[in-house]
Every structure is written in structure tokens, then in C-alpha cells.
Amino acid sequence: MERRSLLFQLVRRDFEQRFVGSAMGWIWSLIHPLVLLISWTFVFQFCLHQKPPEGVQSYPMFIFSGMLPWLLFSETVQRSAPSLLDQAGLITKTVFPAEIVPVSVFLSTLVSHLLAVLLMVAAMGVTYNQISIFLVFLPFYMGAIGLLAVGLGWIAASLHVFIRDTAQVLSVVFTFWFWLTPIFIQEENFPEKARWVLFANPLYYVVRAYRAALLYSSMPSLRDLIIAAAFGAAAFIAGGLFFRYMKRGFADVL
Numbered sequence: 001m002e003r004r005s006l007l008f009q010l011v012r013r014d015f016e017q018r019f020v021g022s023a024m025g026w027i028w029s030l031i032h033p034l035v036l037l038i039s040w041t042f043v044f045q046f047c048l049h050q051k052p053p054e055g056v057q058s059y060p061m062f063i064f065s066g067m068l069p070w071l072l073f074s075e076t077v078q079r080s081a082p083s084l085l086d087q088a089g090l091i092t093k094t095v096f097p098a099e100i101v102p103v104s105v106f107l108s109t110l111v112s113h114l115l116a117v118l119l120m121v122a123a124m125g126v127t128y129n130q131i132s133i134f135l136v137f138l139p140f141y142m143g144a145i146g147l148l149a150v151g152l153g154w155i156a157a158s159l160h161v162f163i164r165d166t167a168q169v170l171s172v173v174f175t176f177w178f179w180l181t182p183i184f185i186q187e188e189n190f191p192e193k194a195r196w197v198l199f200a201n202p203l204y205y206v207v208r209a210y211r212a213a214l215l216y217s218s219m220p221s222l223r224d225l226i227i228a229a230a231f232g233a234a235a236f237i238a239g240g241l242f243f244r245y246m247k248r249g250f251a252d253v254l
Contacts, residue, residue, distance in 0.1 A: 003097060010104035015111055033071060033116050037064050044184060053186055056215055057128060064120055065214045066183035069141070069206045072113040073149050074174050076106045080153030081160045081167040084250070091250060098250060099243055102153035106146050113142070120214060132217035140225055141209045147232030148202055151239030158246035161253050182207060202231035 041060045044050040052059040080102040090096045117138070125131045160166040179185070181203045190198055198204045205228040209220035 003100060006097070007100050007104055007107070010100065011107045011111075014104055014108040030112075030115055030119055033064070033067065034119075037067065040067075040184070050184075061120070061124065061215060062211070063183065065211045066181075066207045068113065068116055068120065069145055069210050070178065070181055070183060070203060071116070072109060072142070073145050073203060073206075074178070076102075076109045076146075076149035077152045077156055078167065078170055078174065079109065080105045080149075081156040081170055083153075084157045084161050098247060099154065099240070102150055102157050105153065106150050110142065110146070124214065130217060132213050134213040134217065134219045137220050137225075138210065138213055141206050141220065141228060144202075144225065144228040144232040145206055147229070147236040151232070151235030151237070154239035154243035158243045158250075161246070161250055177201075177203075202228050205231075 037060055040063055044063070045059045050059065052062045056062050083101045083105050084091065084098060087096075087098070087101050091098050121131060121135065156166055156170055180197050180201055182190070182198065187198060187204075205221075205224035209224050209228070212218045212220045
């Protein structure tokens with residue numbers, strides 16, 4: 001019960017600190033993805049004349065639906081890396097469960113993610129008079145993203161305590177990972193010999209599920225959920241064990 005209360009306070013504090021002193025507050029959590037969406041739409045649709053796949057009416061919505069799970073995942077992991085250093089005072093001066101810090105980062109990011117999902121649902125409802133009943137399955141995929149992001153976040157956060165270049169390395173890795181996720185590049189446009197990269201990418205299955213529910217009003221594949229959950233569970237367990245091992249040396253470095 002105490003940990004649950006502490007986690008709630010950390011989530012609230014993290015979410016408020018991200019927009020402290022801002023006149024528009026949490027609305028910035030909607031503005032940032034919208035700016036990305038508008039800029040990418042201008043480049044790919046109006047400059048490069050890319051068209052949405054068959055069955056999709058709007059290229060911006062096609063991009064946005066794929067971008068949503070990616071932003072939740074990448075922001076959680078990248079913000080988790082320096083999170084232990086940010087909470088160093090609590091970790092070193094009190095009996096503090098350091099492992100809940102990356103969890104709080106995910107939950108805080110999830111709040112912004114839910115606002116962005118609601119924004120897209122509203123846009124689809126107003127513009128295309130379409131709201132899918134299969135949206136009820138998205139929380140399961142959010143849970144799979146959470147397992148994956150928290151597990152990798154534990155690894156990144158514990159490494160960053162000892163190797164301060166970890167956050168920069170993550171930035172490079174995520175640049176490549178982004179383009180290996182079918183957000184802009186459709187699956188059929190990947191070279192045949194490189195398709196294995198898609199199948200080894202857990203975000204591939206989540207992006208497909210988001211698009212199925214948000215764009216196509218169809219039920220996401222149960223197989224995709226099982227695979228995404230398996231990736232997430234493996235990362236969560238491995239990250240938890242790695243964090244527990246590295247945690248022994250935190251007090252000496254922090």
C-alpha cells in the first residue's frame with residue numbers, strides 16, 4: 001500500500017514537473033505529437049507525394065496511429081535513463097524502492113499517451129464519423145508496451161548510473177529503431193531479405209494493432225498481442241534481474 005501511494009506521488013510529480021511554469025500546462029503533451037504529425041505530413045504527403053495504403057482515407061491519420069505507440073515506448077525508455085540520477089536524493093537518503101522510478105516514468109507518459117489517443121479518436125469521429133468498438137483492446141497492447149518499456153528502462157537507468165553516455169547511445173539506437181518500425185514505410189515496401197527485421201521488432205506488432213483498431217475498425221490480431229506480450233514479458237524479467245544486480249552499487253555512485 002505504501003509503495004502504491006509512493007508510486008502515485010512520483011507519477012503526479014513527474015507529470016507536473018514536465019510542464020511546471022508553463023501557461024498551457026498539459027496541453028503541450030498534445031501539441032508536441034501534433035507538430036511532429038504536421039511536419040511529417042508536409043514532407044511525406046505534400047513534398048514526396050506519398051499516399052496512404054488501400055482502405056485508409058487519410059495519410060496524416062495513418063502516420064499518427066503508428067506514431068502513438070512508438071512515442072509511448074521511446075519516450076518512456078529515454079526518459080527512464082536519467083531518472084535515477086534525477087531522484088538521487090531520495091534513493092541515497094531514504095529507504096527508497098528505486099525500481100519504481102522507471103515505472104512512474106511510464107505511467108506519467110501513459111497519461112499523455114491516453115490524451116493523444118483520445119485526440120485521434122475524436123478526430124476520426126468528427127472527420128470520418130467512425131469510432132471503432134475494437135478500441136477496448138488497445139489497453140492490452142499498452143500493457144505490452146509497458147512491460148517492454150519498463151524492462152528496457154530498468155536496464156537503461158541502471159547503466160546510466162555508471163555510464164553517463166547511456167542516454168546518448170539510446171538516442172542513436174532509437175533513431176535506427178524508429179526507421180525499422182513500419183510507421184512511414186509500409187510493410188510491403190520493406191525488402192524481402194530485410195523482413196526478418198520487422199518480425200524481430202516488437203513495435204511492429206503493436207503498430208499493426210493500433211492501426212487495426214483506430215483506422216480499419218477491425219479487431220487486432222490475437223497473435224500480434226501474444227507476440228508483443230512475449231517480447232514485453234521477456235524484457236521485463238531480464239530488466240528486473242539486471243536492475244536488481246546493478247542496484248547493489250547505486251549508493252556508491254549516486
